[in-house]
Amino acid sequence: MSAPVGPCAKASHHDGDPLVEAIRGIDTTALDCVQVNAAVLADARHGPGTHLALGGRTAFTPRAGAGGALPTVEEPAAERIERMGDVLGLSLVPGRPVSDGRALLDLLPEDGSPLYVVGDAFRMPWLPYHGHQHMEHSLLLRAVDGGARVEAVDAYDNETPYGRAEPVVCSYDRAQAAALFDGSPTLPVPVRGAPPARSPVPEILGRNAEDGRRLLAGDAPERYAAAFRDHPDQQEACAALLLETWLLSRSRRLHAAWAAHHLPGSPVASAAAERAAAWETLAGQCYLAARRVQRGRPVPPQIHPALAELLRADAESAVRAATEHPGEAMPHEPADVRQTVVHTVADILGASPEAVAATEDLSRLEGFASFQMVETVERLEEMYGVEFAPEDLDAAVLRSVEGLVGLVLRTTAGAEVAHA
Template identity: 60%
Template structure:
């Protein structure tokens, strides 16, 4: 980590933002998403940020810097898409090139200002002094405004060293100097409504986006563009970023799905696919280093890339409910999901839960676990259980909870029809 006025790992601090960071797998988020995720979890509670992972897509476009395609999105596009799933009202302000004017926008009472600036100017990052790129950070005042803290949850291994979640403290003058002469975009942030979309709606949306792509050769054309580019050093450098972005998005989607549809065959397939993407990213890193040294890259990488993209599309297309509520009212599937949720809530082996119908026989299953289970099931199926049905006998039984989910899901399907 590059030197700064006073930087400490976020893990060594204890405040509301840092506690939110501790609950996030920051390796799953890019440098624009990660600090917005911190604000969302601060406002709405742990795991709110996982809703970013509900969408799995493949929509490459041509880069403005080269002829190669890219799945990377401009910060303004990302911010426009982040607000609703995070339960935040995000409004992009005019770029500010005077540091003091930027600091004046920091909300009082230890509120944080979310900004997009240049990583080249941020001393806590390995990119400092090496590479210009858009990067987010949270700025907040301390010591009655005399000092400014930069809170950054970004977590990544870069060519210049490792970036880890950190809190850096500057005098106001030092902080202003970091942003002087470098246009920095403030994003005004307000608490919005956190309302996860019904699972079947998300799966249907992803399937509708994937199905037309399967009828094209978009995955193959994307891979071929990198394979046949005349400058292979540039191609593999770009491909490393592409697979890094794709891998992170697939791993985040897998974690979101594991929470929304735990124990399902679909969640298992997505998790396996995410692991394959992580493997490919590692292979691309090795290939990029070899090409930089004038050595040949492994020949199968581009074929593997196209295959993974096509498999992504196939998995998404196959997951669409065949009719409203069909997947959600299947008794065996719901029962398995109920068991998986209870196992996760209690942090015990799934087999222990599957071995009994009476949850009171499980050591540690009490009122808190009962409430958490109900809330998780309502979130998973995007339903609200009738208060009249929340009877102790029902909530202590696998059969009772399974029936509760089925009735609520059927009722919602009929209402939506």
């Protein structure tokens, strides 16, 4: 929404709030309404960029619709939450749905930490869907003022047919907050910290490639597209396809952000960005198709073959990425490693690659400190699927591009010998 509604204000107006600070570091337009608030929790607890782990995998696994229903890539929220938590370094164990607002608020931690919940967007007045459309939607609830008031923090960001949704913080007295959830089942999910499941980048790309090969070996993309093309009610089919391509577009945008974070400047990152742009274009075409069908006009015939082609192109890109990434099949050329190191440091510091490449002592760059050194080490270990020896992590090595390049080359060469 473009302006505050009632007790709500844009999240950007709340300086110093840890959840809001986390929101500011997230491209909320790359996440769906279930992911986005779990992403906020992860970044607030483990640091900026943690949420990007949600974008590593690119599997296409639609569920078949029962009784003639259309297939969908959307999963019920309860099935996704625990799996998201494992990736994000959060213990998210859904409780039993609660339909009494006061009972729901009794579950809020007394220390003011957030409770992740999934309810009905139809009942949430800060959303454009309020009073218009029923759908599962996450938010964060927390007690403030000693429990006298309740804040709803929602990082969802989307342009909807009913208006724009933007990240907001809404404040209610306890009775008002309880009334929002009365009579509507809401899933409470207590939040606890856990170690993030950090999978090496080559491992993730390898799993994506396996999924891609399986998809390319069959006709799943064509069958998926045909289900929408051949559905007897094209208004329903186009509305459903609009949601499908929106979800797929956001997932590909998130994957592109993951690739840019872990493999900055690489062919893998460039290809992921191109795939995300292609999906955004198709989602726009599906929006146009849905509007045309609502007015009694025919469906543009190109959207269905384009959908199947994009899914196949995604799979081909995943297979190619596993061989292009330096941690997999390609030899570790010093020039390639140097480019990766430069782009990685530049991404962490928010500096230009040119400035990093021209600096002999990285500690002279603005923002460089011990935390950034640690993040650089962790990123490079993930990229190359190795673990640097503690005795090699000398401060002088970590403050130099050439030192980091040598560290990568020595360690990966040792790993290749060990696996020979």
